[in-house]
Amino acid sequence: MHRERPFFRDLVRFMTSGPVVLMVLEGEGAIERNRQVMGATDPRKAAEGTIRRDFATDIEKNTVHGSDGPETAQAEIAYFFRTTELHPYVWKDK
16 A cells, blocks of 8 residues: 555564564454554554554554555455465355
8 A cells, every 4th residue: 555655665574673572452442442552653643652652662663553444444354364274254254
């Protein structure tokens, strides 16, 4: 999704610079709740106690990524996980 953006190369370099933890969250309002826990993309604008406020160094190295909607989530989940590795609900058509 960001391939054509000027920051893409730096983003990839950062994302591949160390180990990562991947997870799929499910439940009522999971995307919205996770985005609240992550905080604003710019850590200087993120609320106290959010992941980005507490751990990010700047807007490009903001520590955490979360999908912004169901369609994006499906594409991103499929990039890292096989359907057989996940609870069937994750793949259920809405």
